[in-house]
Each structure stands twice: as C-alpha cells, then as structure tokens.
Amino acid sequence: MTKPPLRPDLESLSAYLAPQLEAPVRLNTNECPFPPPEAFSRDLAEATARIPFHRYPDREATALRKGLAELTGHPVEGVWAANGSNEVIQHLCLAYGGPGRAALVFEPTYSLHKLIPRMVGMEIVDARLGEGFRIDERAVEAVSEHRPSIIFVCSPNNPTGNAQPADLVAPLCEAAEGLVIVDEAYGEFGGETAYPLVQEHENLVVVRTFSKAFSLAAVRLGYALASPSVVEDMAKVRLPYHLSALTQAAGEVALRHVSAARDLLERIREQRDRILHELGGFEGVEVFPSDSNFVLLRTSVEAPVLWQALLDRGVLVRDVSAYPGLERCLRVTAGTPEETGAFLAALPEALEEVA
Numbered sequence: 001m002t003k004p005p006l007r008p009d010l011e012s013l014s015a016y017l018a019p020q021l022e023a024p025v026r027l028n029t030n031e032c033p034f035p036p037p038e039a040f041s042r043d044l045a046e047a048t049a050r051i052p053f054h055r056y057p058d059r060e061a062t063a064l065r066k067g068l069a070e071l072t073g074h075p076v077e078g079v080w081a082a083n084g085s086n087e088v089i090q091h092l093c094l095a096y097g098g099p100g101r102a103a104l105v106f107e108p109t110y111s112l113h114k115l116i117p118r119m120v121g122m123e124i125v126d127a128r129l130g131e132g133f134r135i136d137e138r139a140v141e142a143v144s145e146h147r148p149s150i151i152f153v154c155s156p157n158n159p160t161g162n163a164q165p166a167d168l169v170a171p172l173c174e175a176a177e178g179l180v181i182v183d184e185a186y187g188e189f190g191g192e193t194a195y196p197l198v199q200e201h202e203n204l205v206v207v208r209t210f211s212k213a214f215s216l217a218a219v220r221l222g223y224a225l226a227s228p229s230v231v232e233d234m235a236k237v238r239l240p241y242h243l244s245a246l247t248q249a250a251g252e253v254a255l256r257h258v259s260a261a262r263d264l265l266e267r268i269r270e271q272r273d274r275i276l277h278e279l280g281g282f283e284g285v286e287v288f289p290s291d292s293n294f295v296l297l298r299t300s301v302e303a304p305v306l307w308q309a310l311l312d313r314g315v316l317v318r319d320v321s322a323y324p325g326l327e328r329c330l331r332v333t334a335g336t337p338e339e340t341g342a343f344l345a346a347l348p349e350a351l352e353e354v355a
Contacts, residue, residue, distance in 0.1 A: 013118055016111065023316035025342045027333040030158070030186070030294050032215035034267065034336065037260040040253060047249040057245035064248045067255040068223055072195070077228035080235075081243055081251065085185050085209040085222030089116050092205060092224075093150065094237035096179045097122045101149035104142060106135060108160060108323035110183065113152040122150070128324065133160040133288075135168040140175045149178040155194065156186040159320045159331045161290030163191020173201035179230075180204045185222075188213035188265055189272070190291035195225055202227045210254060212293060214261050219250045268293050271334035278344050284351065294333045296320070301354050303328050309350035315343050 018029055061081045069076035082088045093116050097103060103117035104125045114124050125146045130136030135153065143151060151172055155164040164182075173180050182194040184206055195206050210221040221243075224234070254261070275295045279287040286298040299306060303321035307330060310317055318331040332343055 007121075009121060010118070013115070016115055021311070021316055023311060024314040025335065025339045026316045027335050027339060027343060028316045028318040028331075030212065030292075030333045031217045032212055032264060032268065032293070033271075033334070033339060034215060034264050036215045036254070037257060040257045040260070043256065044250055044253045047253050048246065051245045051249060053245070056241045057243065057248060059241050061243050061248050061251075064243075064251045064255075065223075067252055071255060071258065072225060074195075074198070074225045075228065078198075078226050078231055080224040080226065080231045081248075082222055082224075082238070083243065083247065084211065084220040085183065085207045086112055086116065087220075087242075088207050088222045088224045088234075089113070089181065089183070090119070091234045091237055092179065092181060092230075093117050093120045093122065095230075095233040096149055101178075102146055103150040103152065104146060104148035105152045106139060106154075108133070108157075108320075108326050109152070109154045110158045113154065113183070117150065126324075129157070129160075133157055133162050135164050135172070139168075140171050143172060143175040147177055151176055151178065151180045152183065153180065153194070154183045154185075156184075156189065156191050156290070156292040158186065158292070159294070159296055159318070159323060159326070159329075161288060161292045161294060161296050163187075163291040164194075166192050166194050166197055169194045169204075170197055170201075173197060173204050176203055178203065181207060183207050185209045186212055186292040186294075189269060189293045198225055198227070202229065205230060210251060213265060214254045215264055216250060216254060219247055221247050221251050268334050271337060271340045274340055275332065275334060275344070279347075282348065282351075284355075285347075294331050296326070296329055296331050298326075298329045299351060301328065301351065303330055305354045306330060306350055309354050310343075310346055313346040313350060315346045317343070 065079045068079045097120045099121035102123040102125050105113045106127050106129045127142040205226040207224050211217040284300050288296040303319045307319040320326050320329050320331045
C-alpha cells in the first residue's frame with residue numbers, strides 16, 4: 001500500500017521547527033531562564049498526589065478557570081484554557097475559520113499565526129506592519145479590503161519585541177466583520193494590554209500563556225479572555241477532556257504563586273534592559289526597543305554567519321533574518337545574568353571574526 005495523498009492545500013506547508021541545539025547558553029526560544037520557586041514544586045507534588053488518575057479530568061477545568069477569572073477580573077464564563085496559547089488559537093481557528101475564509105496577519109510576526117489557519121484550510125492574507133513595526137492606518141484598509149474572518153495581532157510582537165497600543169487595536173475591532181485575536185504571550189513583560197477592549201468589542205479575544213510569565217514552558221498551558229459567547233463556540237471544537245488533570249493542577253498551583261512569578265518577571269526585565277543598554281553602545285549594531293523578554297538586533301553582516309560564530313562560542317540565539325523586513329537580524333532572549341553576560345562577551349568577538 002502506498003501512502004494516502006496529503007490534502008492538496010497542505011502540500012506546500014512546512015512543519016513548525018525550532019531546533020534545540022546543544023549549547024552551554026541557550027537564548028533562542030524566549031523561555032524563562034529561571035525555574036519556578038521551590039514552593040511551587042512542593043505544592044504541585046502535593047496536588048499531583050491527590051489526582052484520581054483512573055478518572056477523566058474535569059472537562060470544564062472549573063477550578064483553573066475560576067482562578068484565572070480572579071487573577072484577571074474577567075467573568076469566568078469568558079475564560080478559556082487549553083494546551084498552550086497555540087491550542088487556544090487552534091480552537092478559535094476551528095470555530096471561526098475553515099475553507100473559504102481568510103486570516104489576516106501583519107508581518108513580520110509569529111509564524112504560527114499563519115501555520116494554524118493553514119491547518120484548518122484558511123487562506124492567508126499578508127499585510128505589513130508600519131514604521132517601528134506598529135499597526136498603522138493601512139491595517140484598517142486591509143481589513144476593509146479583504147474582510148477576513150480572523151485578524152491576528154501579536155503584542156508584544158514576536159520577533160520584533162514591541163507592543164501595539166490599544167488605541168491602534170480598537171479601530172481593527174470596529175472595522176472587522178470577523179474575530180480579532182490579540183496574542184499577548186509576552187504581555188506581562190511590558191506594553192499596553194488590549195484586555196480593556198474585550199468589554200467593548202465582542203469580536204475581540206486576548207490570548208495569554210503560562211509559559212513565559214509563570215516559567216512553565218514544559219506544562220503547555222494557555223488561556224483566552226473573551227466574551228462568553230466566543231467561549232461557548234470554542235467549546236464546540238475542543239476534544240473531550242482536552243486539558244489533563246496534571247496540566248490543570250500545575251495551573252491552579254501556579255496561580256497561588258503569582259507574587260513569585262512577578263519577582264521573576266522583574267529579574268528578566270533587568271536582563272532585557274541590560275542587553276538594550278549595552279548593545280546601544282556597540283558600533284555597527286542596531287537594537288530595537290522591546291516590551292518583551294527578548295531583543296531584536298540588526299548588524300552589518302549576514303545573520304546566519306553571525307549566528308554560527310556565536311554558536312561556536314557556546315551561545316545559541318535565533319536567526320530571524322528570513323522574516324519580511326528583518327534582513328541581517330538576530331533575536332536574543334534575556335537569560336540569567338551569567339547567560340546574558342556570556343552573550344554580551346561573545347557578540348563583539350563574533351562580529352570581529354565575521355566582519
């Protein structure tokens with residue numbers, strides 16, 4: 001038997017790849033460099049011991065969603081949780097996308113905002129961010145012209161690092177006939193949140209994650225803040241018992257350690273600002289403002305060559321030069337003080353070698 005044919009619309013699709021190479025200093029995937037506090041690990045062990053593993057988990061993730069409602073001040077009926085923010089986006093695309101519908105993205109931006117809609121058969125409409133990688137008046141024009149079913153806004157934007165002000169998001173919600181998704185995976189690190197607009201616009205969804213701010217990348221837990229009617233639609237497309245008891249327990253315990261998570265955020269911001277400050281004095285390096293836990297930089301040399309020179313020195317960063325408008329650009333995650341120091345020491349050596 002030969003392999004059955006792939007869906008024709010997926011023939012040109014490439015799988016999402018973020019290679020994890022072995023390196024002493026890994027600053028390429030925007031993870032939190034610090035582990036959760038020891039108290040979290042102890043509490044999670046106790047919570048895990050109480051799980052009845054022979055039973056299915058709570059299908060509605062009731063306790064977790066109530067905890068998120070208390071954290072955010074959003075009605076619990078409008079809170080949704082899933083396996084990472086990417087699955088939240090997948091649920092939204094399944095509910096509001098599909099063949100014959102289009103998703104609008106503003107490049108350069110997070111690649112999954114194009115990949116997930118493609119998975120469900122949507123057409124992709126590319127628009128460009130304006131000066132400073134900000135949404136401008138052309139964004140509303142693109143909405144009116146293409147009438148997309150889903151519009152993606154990444155804020156802070158990955159890989160550029162800047163947040164989109166709420167007064168730039170509001171016109172999109174007003175012009176859109178479809179759904180506006182604001183991906184705030186890095187929102188806790190800085191910038192203005194679009195969340196207040198959710199109260200005014202039923203077609204707006206704010207998506208967040210536990211991977212960054214709560215230092216729980218391994219757990220794969222994300223959530224959405226939306227109108228209750230949107231959450232009802234998302235429930236129609238989720239798989240049964242989609243969120244495991246282990247994942248729910250990790251989220252519930254993490255919500256009891258919010259103050260510790262905020263302390264970690266401040267430590268990460270310090271390293272981000274250290275990178276911004278020190279790179280600002282590097283000759284031949286353009287550094288872009290960041291509201292996130294990473295920094296985008298452009299040099300005069302080709303990015304793949306500089307990326308390899310840094311890796312040869314034990315520092316792994318992300319080559320983002322293939323993104324539209326990001327020629328000769330690398331992205332570096334804020335690490336521990338030691339990891340950040342290793343990057344800052346390696347960069348001038350690598351630049352001198354390849355110049």
